[in-house]
């Protein structure tokens with residue numbers, strides 16, 4: 286396992302993060318446990334701030350869908366970044382963390398009327414409008430409130446990026462955004478300029494996630510700038526803001542070669558500036574929305590090993606006390622992770638095993654075929670790079686309580702999310718009175 290952030294091996298031969306012995310953390314807080322390396326999370330924020338904001342005046346918005354809670358929102362605020370939220374729940378979390386609402390961007394392809402009302406009441410900085418239905422709905426709601434909604438329009442630029450390559454497709458067939466290619470984007474721009482309770486600020490795109498190919502960003506930036514120019518020529522409206530989304534890839538396991546935030550910033554911003562120069566228009570204010578590349582590497586999940594099953598000649602299954610319920614990514618996307626035995630980091634990895642979760646799904650496997658020291662029940666397994674899309678995607682499948690989360694820094698650990706207990710599991714269950722003594726008669730079995 287690659288050591289990230291403040292990870293090191295201490296003299297007890299245990300994995301240490303943020304100066305805290307992970308074996309002690311597992312004992313004190315139980316397992317599974319999400320451990321967030323505060324210094325690394327902050328450093329990742331600072332990297333973005335330095336490479337984009339200080340260098341180019343670009344606004345950096347942390348995508349809170351990757352990891353959000355009160356403590357994380359507060360750290361993001363302290364580091365000077367904005368926040369991208371995609372639901373009333375994420376917005377509420379930001380508000381409760383007293384996040385400055387003018388630095389909040391509200392995304393989503395199906396915001397409900399209530400969510401839009403909440404966003405206007407909170408006075409969020411921008412609403413990123415995804416489609417024409419939402420545009421009309423938002424205009425009406427803003428009208429009722431006698432206010433103007435500041436929006437940017439989510440467009441699909443016809444550039445779709447996956448890890449190592451990007452494709453120039455029509456990509457008209459997407460649930461997100463309005464395609465430039467088929468004219469929907471232009472009609473939305475025109476309509477936005479007409480509507481009396483809408484204030485159009487600019488345009489947005491997000492071309493994918495876990496991207497290593499920086500040329501895909503340059504290409505998307507060029508397509509968007511071409512469209513800024515086209516809008517200017519056709520309507521006389523010059524977009525003030527250009528939000529180019531997030532998606533920078535990170536290291537999860539061998540074969541991942543992430544690019545630096547600085548390279549990303551330089552390539553993206555030179556593409557925007559070159560186009561502005563070409564068209565002789567002022568470069569719009571650029572916004573980027575990194576998620577995974579800030580939160581991902583800062584998280585590690587600790588599990589306790591339970592059942593070990595060696596199927597002779599086939600495979601050795603090692604089961605942990607969590608699984609797809611706290612990390613659905615391997616089951617959803619076949620994502621790969623690295624791990625180590627947190628309580629015996631010095632021992633040679635000599636045995637190939639597969640790490641199984643405890644959910645009732647054959648697909649609930651966290652890692653296939655990993656070399657580890659000989660494992661025994663009770664060992665602590667640490668899986669790295671679980672900061673993004675783990676806790677935020679966690680669920681109560683099999684009625685498993687969700688894990689706790691601790692923030693570690695300079696030898697101190699603070700609980701930032703409590704572990705759910707069984708009472709939480711039935712918290713919203715309601716027992717109707719009539720179930721207590723009535724027998725339901727089905728028509729087909731009336732005799």
Ligand SMILES: *Cc1c(COP(=O)(O)O)cnc(C)c1O
Pocket residue numbers: 348350351369392491493494495530531532533574575576577578673
């Ligand atoms: C998911 C998402 C992001 C963040 O993506 P990462 O790959 O986590 O950096 C940014 N913007 C939008 C609109 C998104 O949907």
